[in-house]
Amino acid sequence: MNPTKLISRNIDIKLKDIEQIETQCCLCGNKNKEVIKAKKILSEKFTNYEYLKFKSDYMCTDCAKCIKDDRLRKNNFLADEDHIIFLKQNEIENYIFEVGKYIKIPFLFAITRSFKKHNSFKCNLNYDYDYFYIQEEDKKYLFDVKEMKKLYKILEDAYLFFTKEEMITGNYKFMSIEKYGKKKFLKLEEILNKHRGTHQFELLIYILNSEKRNEYIKRKKEEEKNGKKSKTMCSGNVNEHLELY
Numbered sequence: 001m002n003p004t005k006l007i008s009r010n011i012d013i014k015l016k017d018i019e020q021i022e023t024q025c026c027l028c029g030n031k032n033k034e035v036i037k038a039k040k041i042l043s044e045k046f047t048n049y050e051y052l053k054f055k056s057d058y059m060c061t062d063c064a065k066c067i068k069d070d071r072l073r074k075n076n077f078l079a080d081e082d083h084i085i086f087l088k089q090n091e092i093e094n095y096i097f098e099v100g101k102y103i104k105i106p107f108l109f110a111i112t113r114s115f116k117k118h119n120s121f122k123c124n125l126n127y128d129y130d131y132f133y134i135q136e137e138d139k140k141y142l143f144d145v146k147e148m149k150k151l152y153k154i155l156e157d158a159y160l161f162f163t164k165e166e167m168i169t170g171n172y173k174f175m176s177i178e179k180y181g182k183k184k185f186l187k188l189e190e191i192l193n194k195h196r197g198t199h200q201f202e203l204l205i206y207i208l209n210s211e212k213r214n215e216y217i218k219r220k221k222e223e224e225k226n227g228k229k230s231k232t233m234c235s236g237n238v239n240e241h242l243e244l245y
C-alpha cells in the first residue's frame, strides 16, 4: 500500500487513454499493467517535478486518479482505505485530536492553505493515532496529539483575548495583555514561546475557530452595552491547564 493507492480506492473517476503495458509509475515507482502516459495527466501548471522520482513516461492509474481529482487539492482531508473525509478549516479541530474515532490505520492527513497545491502523493501513511505525519502542501511534520491537545485548550482561551497574529509573532498589544491578566500572560507566554515557530504550533493557530471567537466577542459586547458585568472569560478551567502544563 502506498498513499495514492490508499486514496484512489475512494475515488470514482473514469480515466481515458489507459494503456496495457507493464511498466513503472514515474510518481510512486510501482510496477503496473495498466498505465497512462504521464504527459496526458500532468497539466502545464504542474510544478512538482521533484516528486517524479522514477524514470518513466508512464503513470499508474492510482496516481493519475489522485492528480485528476481536484477535491484533493482544494480541501483538507483525512483518508483510510475505505473513506475520505474532506474538512473545512473550522472542522479540523473536531478531528485532529481524535483521528481514531473516524478513520482506521493506515491513514493519512493532508492540510491545504493555498487550496490549489497537490498534497496526495506527498503524504505519508500513518500507523499511530497519537503521533502522525501531516502533509501541508510542501511541508511535512509530525503531530503530537497529546501535547498539542493540551496546548490547544490554552490557545482557545487565549484567542478570546489575542489575535492569531499576536500569538504567532509574540507581538502583543498592551490592552490585550491587560484584559487577559498580566500574571496569567507571563505563564502563557512561557508556554507559547516553547512552541512558537514550529509547524505544529502554526497549525493549531490556523485551526482556531474564528466563528466561535466572533460569537463570543459579540456576546461580550452586548453584555457590556447592557451594563452587565461580564461573566468569567475563561473557556473551561484554563487556569488549571496553564498551571498543569
Ligand SMILES: [Zn+2]
Pocket (backbone or CB within 6 Å): 004, 025, 026, 027, 028, 029, 030, 059, 060, 061, 062, 063, 064
Ligand atoms: Zn503511481
